[in-house]
Amino acid sequence: MVxxxxxxxIVSGVAAAAFQGEMDVVTQxxxxxxxxxxxxxxxxxxxxxxxxxxxRIAQDAGLLKALARLxxxxxRFLFPDVPRDHPAMGYILSNMSANLFGxxxxxxxxxxxxxxxxxxxNPDPKTATPAMCTLLALNTSSLTLIxxxxxxxxxxxxxxxxxxxxxxxxxxxxxxxxxxxCLDRWFRGRMARRIQT
Amino acid sequence: MMQTISFxxxxxxxxxxxxxxxxxxxxxxxxxxxxxxxxxxxxxxAIQIIPHLVGMMVxxxxxxxxxxxQFYLSLFKPVLTAIHFPEEVLPLGILRPISGAGALAYxxxxxxxxxxxxxxxxxxxxxxxxxDTTLYVLTVYxxxxxxxxxxxxxxxxxxxxxxxxxxxxxxVMWVFGx
Numbered sequence: 001m002v003x004x005x006x007x008x009x010i011v012s013g014v015a016a017a018a019f020q021g022e023m024d025v026v027t028q029x030x031x032x033x034x035x036x037x038x039x040x041x042x043x044x045x046x047x048x049x050x051x052x053x054x055x056r057i058a059q060d061a062g063l064l065k066a067l068a069r070l071x072x073x074x075x076r077f078l079f080p081d082v083p084r085d086h087p088a089m090g091y092i093l094s095n096m097s098a099n100l101f102g103x104x105x106x107x108x109x110x111x112x113x114x115x116x117x118x119x120x121x122n123p124d125p126k127t128a129t130p131a132m133c134t135l136l137a138l139n140t141s142s143l144t145l146i147x148x149x150x151x152x153x154x155x156x157x158x159x160x161x162x163x164x165x166x167x168x169x170x171x172x173x174x175x176x177x178x179x180x181x182c183l184d185r186w187f188r189g190r191m192a193r194r195i196q197t
Numbered sequence: 198m199m200q201t202i203s204f205x206x207x208x209x210x211x212x213x214x215x216x217x218x219x220x221x222x223x224x225x226x227x228x229x230x231x232x233x234x235x236x237x238x239x240x241x242x243a244i245q246i247i248p249h250l251v252g253m254m255v256x257x258x259x260x261x262x263x264x265x266x267q268f269y270l271s272l273f274k275p276v277l278t279a280i281h282f283p284e285e286v287l288p289l290g291i292l293r294p295i296s297g298a299g300a301l302a303y304x305x306x307x308x309x310x311x312x313x314x315x316x317x318x319x320x321x322x323x324x325x326x327x328x329d330t331t332l333y334v335l336t337v338y339x340x341x342x343x344x345x346x347x348x349x350x351x352x353x354x355x356x357x358x359x360x361x362x363x364x365x366x367x368x369v370m371w372v373f374g375x
Contacts, residue, residue, distance in 0.1 A: 014263070029258040034255050128347050
């Protein structure tokens with residue numbers, strides 16, 4: 001599916017440029033995109049280095065295991081095929097709690113760590129497992145309690161009540177996360193049935 | 198309630214920063230060495246993501262800058278007018294899953310033009326705050342471990358985004374009215 005979306009964006013972009021007779025826009029846009037991609041990764045380095053360091057302390061101190069045990073009913077429901085005491089559980093939980101508190105920067109390294117642990121359970125390292133899809137679904141629908149960036153932006157723009165959107169955001173994010181979990185379950189079940197037959 | 202939540206989110210990182218090493222120390226963990234050991238993974242992970250992110254951002258950039266995005270948006274307009282969905286917000290709904298920076302810029306533009314406390318302003322903020330950039334998250338997370346086939350993850354992500362957009366629209370209408 002990513003293959004098609006990717007191809008679709010490029011081909012329709014080139015077609016649009018050809019239609020307008022401005023082919024050079026494509027080249028410029030491509031170079032700009034490539035530059036942005038590297039810039040984002042460079043920005044990620046500092047965050048990854050810092051939070052992965054903190055996470056290692058938490059792991060060595062047994063914090064991740066404690067967290068996983070505390071919230072295991074939730075995670076066991078969401079990730080039925082990950083063994084109970086697997087290190088992935090702790091990372092998944094830290095990722096979820098970081099997202100919940102709107103610490104997007106801190107959530108990424110933990111999510112990546114969780115993916116690495118899930119990859120160890122993966123029989124085919126090139127193909128995602130259902131557990132990986134669930135983790136991704138949880139992250140793309142981003143269960144958020146405090147939309148910090150938006151509140152800040154509204155404050156800057158002179159809103160009378162910048163945090164007025166917290167309530168609506170919580171309801172909306174809850175709906176999209178619920179949808180993500182249900183859809184994930186549905187696709188997972190459909191795939192399992194297809195393999196059986 | 199709201200104050201408590203914003204306070205919590207403000208002190209969360211500093212509190213974690215102090216708590217994790219202190220707890221580690223109490224458990225006899227050599228905290229600094231442990232930090233450095235874990236931090237080492239950060240650099241290779243970021244490097245591993247570069248090709249994935251460059252590939253994705255090139256496509257997104259071409260799609261946007263050439264006006265292809267605008268073209269597809271114009272196709273959807275009649276449908277939206279029919280269901281009374283504010284058409285100004287549509288670009289945000291479509292940008293949100295593909296480009297985080299683009300969506301943020303667009304949301305700011307909407308709030309600046311119509312006012313942050315207008316219906317459109319609140320809707321833009323709610324939509325922006327309640328979903329994430331699906332393609333970016335997919336690229337970074339799967340890219341970091343080298344997953345090529347993403348199974349049904351993209352479908353689930355995009356459909357959840359759609360649910361988020363519709364939910365934002367309905368809840369903002371319900372809470373603040375038109």
